Amino acid sequence: MLINCVAAHAVDLQIRGFADIVGAQTNTDFPMNDLGTKEKHLGFDPESRLGLNLSADIGDDLVFASQILARGSDRGAYKLLADWIFVTYKPHENWNLRAGRQISPAFLYSEQIDVGYTYLWVRLPYELYGFYPIKSFNGASGIYTLPVGDYRFQAQLFGGSGESVIEEGSYVIEARQTEVRGVDFRLSSENLKFHAAYIAGRAQVKLPPNTIQDFGTLEVLSAGFSIDYGKFIGVAEFSNMISEGDALKVVKGAYGSIGYRVTDKLTPYLMYSSAHKVNGLFFMNPSLDPLATPTIFMKRQDAYMAGLNYKANPSLVFKTEYMRTQQIYEDPSVDYGADTYSVSMDIIF
Amino acid sequence: MWQKIITIFVFCLILISEVQADIAVIVNPKNAAVWDNEKIKNQIKDIFLNVKDKFPDGTSAKPVDQNEGRQIRRDFYSKIAGKDDAAMNVYWSNLIFTGNGRPPKAVGDDANVKKHVSENANSIGYISSELVDATVKSIYTVK
Numbered sequence: 001m002l003i004n005c006v007a008a009h010a011v012d013l014q015i016r017g018f019a020d021i022v023g024a025q026t027n028t029d030f031p032m033n034d035l036g037t038k039e040k041h042l043g044f045d046p047e048s049r050l051g052l053n054l055s056a057d058i059g060d061d062l063v064f065a066s067q068i069l070a071r072g073s074d075r076g077a078y079k080l081l082a083d084w085i086f087v088t089y090k091p092h093e094n095w096n097l098r099a100g101r102q103i104s105p106a107f108l109y110s111e112q113i114d115v116g117y118t119y120l121w122v123r124l125p126y127e128l129y130g131f132y133p134i135k136s137f138n139g140a141s142g143i144y145t146l147p148v149g150d151y152r153f154q155a156q157l158f159g160g161s162g163e164s165v166i167e168e169g170s171y172v173i174e175a176r177q178t179e180v181r182g183v184d185f186r187l188s189s190e191n192l193k194f195h196a197a198y199i200a201g202r203a204q205v206k207l208p209p210n211t212i213q214d215f216g217t218l219e220v221l222s223a224g225f226s227i228d229y230g231k232f233i234g235v236a237e238f239s240n241m242i243s244e245g246d247a248l249k250v251v252k253g254a255y256g257s258i259g260y261r262v263t264d265k266l267t268p269y270l271m272y273s274s275a276h277k278v279n280g281l282f283f284m285n286p287s288l289d290p291l292a293t294p295t296i297f298m299k300r301q302d303a304y305m306a307g308l309n310y311k312a313n314p315s316l317v318f319k320t321e322y323m324r325t326q327q328i329y330e331d332p333s334v335d336y337g338a339d340t341y342s343v344s345m346d347i348i349f
Numbered sequence: 350m351w352q353k354i355i356t357i358f359v360f361c362l363i364l365i366s367e368v369q370a371d372i373a374v375i376v377n378p379k380n381a382a383v384w385d386n387e388k389i390k391n392q393i394k395d396i397f398l399n400v401k402d403k404f405p406d407g408t409s410a411k412p413v414d415q416n417e418g419r420q421i422r423r424d425f426y427s428k429i430a431g432k433d434d435a436a437m438n439v440y441w442s443n444l445i446f447t448g449n450g451r452p453p454k455a456v457g458d459d460a461n462v463k464k465h466v467s468e469n470a471n472s473i474g475y476i477s478s479e480l481v482d483a484t485v486k487s488i489y490t491v492k
Contacts, residue, residue: 012454016445055451060409065448084448093403103447111447118442147400264435314434348442 012057019347020116022047022123026340045072047123049114051083061090069114083114084136096143104134105156105184108195108224108237116346120233120309122321123342125255125273127301128239132220133203137162137180156184161201174206179217195237196223203243216245233259233267251277259309267309276300300328307342317346372425372491373478375463377470380486382406389489394429396473398440399450404473412453413465413474419458425475428491 025042049071056064066085070078086100103111107128112118139160146153159181165174182199203215224237238254255273262268277299307321323340374393376382382404384392395401396410404410415422426432432440444450456465462474467484481487 014451014454018442018446051446053445055445055448057451063451065451067446067448086448088448090402093401111449112443115442115446118439118446147395152400311435314438348438348446 014055014057016053016055017349018051018053018115018117019349020047020049020114020344021346022049022116022342022344024122024340024342026338028338028340048072050078051114063088063090071114094145096145098141098143099139101136101138101162102141102158102160103136104180104182104199105158106132106134106182106197106199106220107222107239108193108226108235115348116319116344117315117317117348120235120257120259120267120269121271121305121307122319122344125271125303126325127273127275127303128222128237128253128255131251131253131275132239132241133175133205133215134162134177134180134199134201134218134220135164135175137177137201139180151187151189154184154186154188156186158182158184176204176206178202182220191227191229193226194223195225197221203245214245215243218243218245231261233257233261233269249277251275257305265311267311269305269307269309271303271305271307273303273305274300298327298329302326302328315348317344319344319346371478372421372428372475373481373487374473374475374489374491375466375481375485375487376404376473377466378484378486379470380404380408380473382408384488390429393473393489397426397453398430399444399452409471410473411469411471413462413472414453414455415459415462415475416455416457421459421475421477425491 021044023042023044024047049069051070052068054064054066054068058064064087067083068080069083070080072078082101084101084103086098086102089097089099091097103113105111107124109119109124110129113124113129116122137158137160139158139162141156141158143154143156161178161180163174163176178201180199180201182197182201184197184199185195187194198219198221200217200219203218205213205215219242220239222237222239224235226235227233234257236254236256239252241251241253243249253273253275255271257269257271259267259269302325304324305321307319310318312318319342321342321344323342324337325340326335326337328335384405392401392405396404397412397414402410415425423434426437430437441450441452445452456462456474459476459480462476463480463482463485466472466474475491476485478487478490
């Protein structure tokens with residue numbers, strides 16, 4: 001459904017929306033990834049979200065766009081936030097200038113991370129998308145777009161700063177990003193998408209109760225592609241995060257996924273995802289007291305997924321997924337694994 | 350009895366011919382853009398899929414859609430872009446929910462689109478070809 005409102009002064013407003021109802025049951029004893037706290041029963045709160053997308057055409061060259069997100073938490077209440085909100089000015093057919101709060105385009109699906117309808121899986125792999133601390137920024141960007149035959153090339157140059165709050169189970173993590181700058185390249189066609197990005201910024205994360213992880217200058221280099229050809233779907237991405245600070249030195253992450261359309265509606269898929277440190281510190285096991293045991297750090301996290309994607313109608317997708325996550329620590333006695341069963345219903349309207 | 354069967358048969362033929370009627374892509378009569386006969390289908394597709402926002406003469410192009418669920422809309426995107434409803438939803442979701450684009454404004458049925466295009470110099474729309482008259486200019490027929 002599309003709602004069009006045309007006011008007397010010719011502002012053309014379009015309203016769209018999406019809803020992702022995500023349920024997960026896991027056997028973790030502690031908050032793991034974004035799955036909430038001790039969801040040993042089927043829980044729908046931590047990952048479910050509703051989005052309202054507003055777009056207003058203000059004359060020929062100016063567009064206001066905003067996405068309001070209501071996100072669940074494992075504490076039950078939904079929180080409202082402006083996912084992104086910006087104004088785009090188009091001085092030339094190939095150029096867009098954008099100012100406001102924007103999603104950091106670090107990865108192939110970063111800008112649509114909350115819209116499950118647009119990707120195959122229940123959730124994007126935490127080993128890339130979850131470990132990256134610069135989610136969004138307030139600032140400006142210039143976007144150059146050029147159609148080349150059947151392809152569309154896009155280059156984006158951006159900069160700014162921002163703050164975000166990430167809830168990890170009972171933890172509330174405050175992330176602060178300054179001096180964010182980067183460049184993002186995309187080449188897309190009907191069946192293929194390539195993406196490469198370089199982003200740098202100063203990042204600081206405040207962990208409860210009062211631990212500050214200073215990433216210093218964090219640099220992220222990422223590349224990925226997706227192919228959707230006939231019955232086959234393939235996606236792969238990798239990232240390399242380097243930090244000068246005291247919290248992390250180098251973390252490499254990658255995932256690969258394949259899907260096969262059995263029918264127009266049903267697509268089974270598999271995914272393997274991994275993140276590992278090359279040196280320096282990494283995430284610690286949250287079941288351990290971060291202050292009492294500061295020397296026990298994770299070396300690697302792997303995830304294996306198998307799932308089904310069922311497109312019930314053009315606006316509604318059901319998904320079900322099994323995921324095995326394995327965390328390997330410098331002290332093998334605290335190695336940990338967890339199984340997660342998920343279902344989701346993704347709607348656009 | 351046979352007369353009734355023949356009547357029903359003819360009625361069905363008329364219905365089928367209406368469903369499969371050609372689609373005319375229309376612009377305002379004042380629109381002076383010159384289209385390349387070999388590229389026109391792709392040029393129209395680019396305008397309706399938010400790839401281009403200008404006519405070939407460089408003037409601003411404002412595409413308008415028929416309402417969701419209408420058969421002519423399905424036929425248009427199927428023939429001009431090779432996409433069914435589900436593929437169109439995926440296409441627009443990737444643009445809308447990232448803030449990178451928005452679909453043409455849906456203004457109603459054939460009559461609404463024709464009226465809108467006839468009243469707005471920068472508009473481009475599509476209607477059943479048999480409804481084209483002097484109030485609009487047909488630039489391409491989707492068969």
